[in-house]
Amino acid sequence: MQTYFIRRLLLIIPTFLGITLLVFTITRLVPGGPIERIIMQVQQMNAAERGSRINFTKTNQSQPLSDDQLNQLKKYYGFDKPIFVSYFIWLGKILTGDFGNSTRYYDPVLTMIVERMPISLYFGFFSLIIIYSICIPLGIIKAIKHKTIIDNSTSVIVFIGYAIPGWVIGILLLLLFAAKFEIFPLGGFTSDNFFDLNFFHKILDILWHTALPLFSYVFGSFAVLTFLMKNTLMDNLASDFVRTAMSKGLTFKSAIFKHALRNSLIPIATGFGNNISIILTGSFLIETVFNINGMGLLGYESIVDRDYPVVMGILVISSLLFLTGNILSDICVAIVDPRVQFK
Amino acid sequence: MGKDYILEIKGLVTSFNTESGRINAVEDITFKLKKGKSLGLVGESGCGKSVTALSILRLIPKPAGNINSGEVLFKNNDLLKINPDEMHKIRGSKIAMIFQEPMTALNPVHKIGKQITEMLDLHKPEMTKNEKNKKALDLLNKVGIPDPERRLNEYPHQLSGGIRQRVMIAMALSCDPEVLIADEPTTALDVTIQAQILDLIKVLQKENNMSIIFITHDLGVIAQMCEDVVVMYAGKIAEIAPVTELFKNPMHPYTKGLLESIPKLDNIPKTKLNTIKGVVPALNELPKGCRFQNRCPYVMDICKNDPPVFIVKNNHKASCFLLQGKFRNE
Numbered sequence: 121m122q123t124y125f126i127r128r129l130l131l132i133i134p135t136f137l138g139i140t141l142l143v144f145t146i147t148r149l150v151p152g153g154p155i156e157r158i159i160m161q162v163q164q165m166n167a168a169e170r171g172s173r174i175n176f177t178k179t180n181q182s183q184p185l186s187d188d189q190l191n192q193l194k195k196y197y198g199f200d201k202p203i204f205v206s207y208f209i210w211l212g213k214i215l216t217g218d219f220g221n222s223t224r225y226y227d228p229v230l231t232m233i234v235e236r237m238p239i240s241l242y243f244g245f246f247s248l249i250i251i252y253s254i255c256i257p258l259g260i261i262k263a264i265k266h267k268t269i270i271d272n273s274t275s276v277i278v279f280i281g282y283a284i285p286g287w288v289i290g291i292l293l294l295l296l297f298a299a300k301f302e303i304f305p306l307g308g309f310t311s312d313n314f315f316d317l318n319f320f321h322k323i324l325d326i327l328w329h330t331a332l333p334l335f336s337y338v339f340g341s342f343a344v345l346t347f348l349m350k351n352t353l354m355d356n357l358a359s360d361f362v363r364t365a366m367s368k369g370l371t372f373k374s375a376i377f378k379h380a381l382r383n384s385l386i387p388i389a390t391g392f393g394n395n396i397s398i399i400l401t402g403s404f405l406i407e408t409v410f411n412i413n414g415m416g417l418l419g420y421e422s423i424v425d426r427d428y429p430v431v432m433g434i435l436v437i438s439s440l441l442f443l444t445g446n447i448l449s450d451i452c453v454a455i456v457d458p459r460v461q462f463k
Numbered sequence: 464m465g466k467d468y469i470l471e472i473k474g475l476v477t478s479f480n481t482e483s484g485r486i487n488a489v490e491d492i493t494f495k496l497k498k499g500k501s502l503g504l505v506g507e508s509g510c511g512k513s514v515t516a517l518s519i520l521r522l523i524p525k526p527a528g529n530i531n532s533g534e535v536l537f538k539n540n541d542l543l544k545i546n547p548d549e550m551h552k553i554r555g556s557k558i559a560m561i562f563q564e565p566m567t568a569l570n571p572v573h574k575i576g577k578q579i580t581e582m583l584d585l586h587k588p589e590m591t592k593n594e595k596n597k598k599a600l601d602l603l604n605k606v607g608i609p610d611p612e613r614r615l616n617e618y619p620h621q622l623s624g625g626i627r628q629r630v631m632i633a634m635a636l637s638c639d640p641e642v643l644i645a646d647e648p649t650t651a652l653d654v655t656i657q658a659q660i661l662d663l664i665k666v667l668q669k670e671n672n673m674s675i676i677f678i679t680h681d682l683g684v685i686a687q688m689c690e691d692v693v694v695m696y697a698g699k700i701a702e703i704a705p706v707t708e709l710f711k712n713p714m715h716p717y718t719k720g721l722l723e724s725i726p727k728l729d730n731i732p733k734t735k736l737n738t739i740k741g742v743v744p745a746l747n748e749l750p751k752g753c754r755f756q757n758r759c760p761y762v763m764d765i766c767k768n769d770p771p772v773f774i775v776k777n778n779h780k781a782s783c784f785l786l787q788g789k790f791r792n793e
Contacts (some may be wrong), residue, residue, distance in 0.1 A: 358524070360567040366522055367562075368634070369555035369585045371547075378581075382572050458572055458618045 121454070124462035125447065132443045137211075139439045144207050144432065148199075152426040154223035155193050159185060197223065214436060220429035222422075229433035232418065237399060239309060240415040242330070244398025247338045255342055256388070259349025264376070266354060274346075282343035287405035290336035294409065297332060304332050307411030333410040337403070345388065352387050356380040386457045393448025397441045400434070469674050470496040470519070470558075470642055475533035477511075477518045480526075486746045488514040489698045492533070494691075496642065501668065501675040503689035503706070505682060505721075507743055511698040512678045513563075516644045519676075520554055537642070556586035559635035563647035565627035569619040575630055576615030579603075582637045602633035606663060625656035632663065639671055646678045661688060682725060686710065691778070694718050697743055697754040704779040714773075714781035716759045753784070761785055 147153075162184045185193075194200045198209065213220060219229035258278075262271045281289075298306045305311070311325050356362060357380050365375040402416030415434075422430035454460045475492040478485050489511035496502050504512045517523050519535050521542065535542040537558065542550065554560075562568040569578060579599040583590055590598070596615070603611035606629040619627055628648060635643060645664065649657040661684065668675055677688050685692055685706065692709045694702040694717065702715040713719045720739040741758035750756055752767040759766070765784045772793040773786040780793065 360562060360564055361570040363522060364562060364568045364631075365570070365581075367520060367554055367560040368582050369551045369553075370581075371551055379570050379573075383570070386572075456572070459620045 121462050125451070128447050128450070132440070135443060136439055140211070140432070140435060141207055143435050144210065145203055147426075147428045147431065148203050150426075153199075153428065154197055154426065155190065155199070157224075157426070158193060210432070219433040219436070222427050222430050224422075224425045224427040224430075229429045232430060233415075233433055233437065236402075236413065236415045236418055239412060240400055240402050241398065242326070243334060243337055243414070244395075244401040246330075246334055247341065247401075248395055248398055250334070250338045251341050251345060255345035256349055258342070259346045260353060260376070260381070262346065262350040263353035263357065266350075278342045278346055281339040281341075284340065285405070286336045286340050286403060287409050289339055290333065290406050290409040293332045293335060305329055307409075309412050333406055333412060336406050336409070348387055349384065352384040353380055356383045359383075382456065386453065389452040389456045390449055392452045393450070394442065394445035396445040396448060397438060399441060400438050467497055468495045469498045469538060470676075471534075471536040472515070472519065473534040473536065475515065475518055475535065476531040477514050477523060477528060478531050479528045481747065483747045487531075487698060488528070488746065489518070489695075492695075492700060494693050494700070494703060496674050496676060497690065498674055499668075499672045500691065501677050501689040503685040503692045504676060504678045504695065505680060505685055505692060506695035506701075507680060509697075509743060509746075510695045512680075512695055513646055515695075516560065516646050516676060516678055519644065520558060520560060521550055522554075522560075552586070555582055555635075555640070556638040557640055558642040558644065559638070559640035560644040560646065561628070561631045561635045561648050563650050565624050565631055565651060568631055569627060571619055573618075574615065575603075575617055575619065575622070579615075579630070579634050579637055582634055586638045598637065599633075602637055603630070605636075605667070606630075606633045607659075608633070624652055625660065628652060628656075628660055629663070632660070632667070636667060636671070640673065642674045642676070643668075644676045644678070647680070649684065650679070650681075657684075664688070682721060694721070697749060698746060699754060700782065701755065702779075702781040704775075704781075708776065708779050712775075712779075714775050714779070714786060715755075715783050716761050716785070717755050718781075720758075753782075 166184055191200070198206045201209070210220075217230075219233075221228055222232060225232070258274060262274060265271050293304075294306060297304045305328065309326065309329055310322075311317075311329070314322065314325060317325060353376075357376065359380070361383075362375050362380050365379045366372065370378065400415050402414040402419070404416035404420035406412075407414045407417045418430065419434050421427070422434065450462065454462065472495075473493050475489060476487055477489050478487045492511070492515050494502065504515060506512055514523070514528075518530050518533075519542065521530070523530060530543060533543065537553070542553065545553075569575075576596065576599050579602060580595040583595045583598060587595075599615060600611050603614055608614055608626055608629050614622070614626070614630075619630075622630065628651075632648075643664075648664070649660050652660060664675065665688065667673065675688075677685070679685060689706050692702075692704055692706050693700055694709070694715065696717050701717045702709070702713070704712075704714075709718065710722065713722055717739070720737075723737045724739065726736055739758055744750060744754065744757060750767075753759070753770045756762045756766040763784060765787075768784075770782045770784050771787075772780050772782045773790040774780055774793055775786065775790050
């Protein structure tokens with residue numbers, strides 16, 4: 121077992137290098153980037169000046185910067201070196217913990233990410249608790265009450281949630297509960313007077329602000345886990361060992377909870393470790409709808425703005441989390457299923 | 464019910480809801496089990512042997528299956544009428560069951576020891592934990608499992624099929640049941656292991672004075688294990704007789720066919736084995752009248768009617784029109 125996990129941990133290194141090298145190369149090949157943005161900015165500035173002095177003679181519109189200036193910029197951003205060389209320079213910096221600065225806001229990338237993490241953690245943690253604490257009991261009930269009204273009606277609700285995108289639910293909720301009935305705020309994470317509130321009211325304020333976005337986050341996530349739980353439990357209820365348990369004199373209820381349930385948790389444990397990536401969760405659409413400055417928005421904007429240090433910084437953290445999440449899942453499976461032996 | 468008998472099944476009908484409607488898996492099953500003796504339930508796959516056994520313990524999967532009518536008298540107590548709590552107390556402690564598939568009948572995520580002591584937790588709550596563990600160890604010893612201390616802490620997947628079936632037997636015997644229902648306990652095992660398991664069951668039966676219902680499709684096993692035999696075909700009883708009587712003097716054409724299809728030592732080598740022509744009709748398209756008519760070599764016009772039960776001899780009954788006029792109706 122130990123050697124297996126050591127091997128898995130070592131495998132993170134080549135996988136990580138592969139992922140980052142691929143994305144790094146893509147950032148070099150796609151059009152756009154900091155230099156193009158600076159050129160655009162200079163053009164806009166020129167245009168604005170021209171606007172004030174109407175009868176100015178035409179200058180070269182296409183390229184306001186001289187070659188010398190361009191080369192200086194390329195050198196500053198490291199675009200003058202070949203891809204591999206600059207990749208390894210970047211990698212060396214990452215290994216020392218230097219994520220670089222944003223080419224857009226000129227802030228350190230790491231602080232930008234760390235600043236948003238509490239919001240992602242908040243949403244990730246609560247959606248995790250809500251999803252698991254609803255899906256597992258609901259799956260059990262649906263399996264026992266298969267094809268009854270309870271089963272069918274919850275299926276309809278769960279699938280409606282699955283079919284509607286989260287941001288659409290967000291807009292609908294805002295229209296209904298923030299615009300029409302003004303029960304919840306229109307957006308944001310905290311009130312304006314947040315820092316004047318006492319601790320208890322601070323918590324209430326956050327809960328009040330996040331109720332609608334949280335609902336939009338989780339409503340679509342019930343279907344998969346609920347049905348995984350229901351179907352595996354139903355398989356196990358029909359299995360021979362549950363019949364054996366019943367023939368020993370157990371009640372149906374204890375046969376479910378002592379025998380069928382533990383076996384049904386095995387497939388659910390398979391995905392459990394990946395919840396570690398809640399640190400970086402966030403959907404930019406929902407964040408946009410509710411005006412929350414979270415990780416989803418940061419990731420999206422960094423790509424649109426070609427803010428490559430931020431893109432790479434998020435990629436480094438998310439790929440590392442995902443890779444360790446996979447190993448954690450393996451450990452979870454090994455805990456619930458004694459048949460699993462890693463060699 | 465006479466005092467020699469411990470279990471009596473009367474007119475049992477169990478049905479299942481399927482996509483093609485409600486079908487009776489067993490119909491009008493009636494037999495008695497003698498105290499301390501073995502009764503064999505024999506027939507082809509799907510003839511209702513297991514459904515009969517599961518009906519006795521009320522383990523028919525709900526809501527698809529349902530026991531429609533009949534009585535299961537255990538010491539003059541109708542098990543189909545008692546409330547679920549009393550039934551839970553009888554399962555395992557008074558009537559225990561072992562199953563066909565030792566590979567899947569044990570829970571893969573619990574240790575062997577835990578699965579055995581669970582039975583004691585349920586029916587002998589007065590025992591202490593140490594006593595239970597000791598009892599589990601004794602049981603594993605009794606069923607001939609080598610190195611039982613180690614086995615107690617192992618999971619089912621670490622054991623072979625034969626050992627697992629021994630564990631199942633140990634589990635079933637842990638509360639000294641009066642009746643053991645063995646549903647094809649050796650079908651999934653190879654012949655050597657099969658012989659060992661059969662011997663083991665026989666020895667334990669003598670020790671505990673246990674009554675056994677032995678379900679199998681193997682007439683050889685029946686001859687070795689049982690005093691009485693019930694031959695079932697397509698959900699109904701074809702013939703009931705003491706074992707020697709059945710082998711010597713089979714009355715129902717189906718029983719005859721079964722006996723003829725056993726290969727014999729004095730057959731000429733490489734000749735074809737005798738078979739019963741045709742296949743068992745599906746339960747939703749049974750012919751009207753005798754259910755064996757489409758395969759029976761002696762089929763007559765009268766077979767379109769339901770055959771009555773004829774009493775051939777004391778304890779020997781068969782349900783076939785060939786016996787009409789020769790023996791009296793039940």
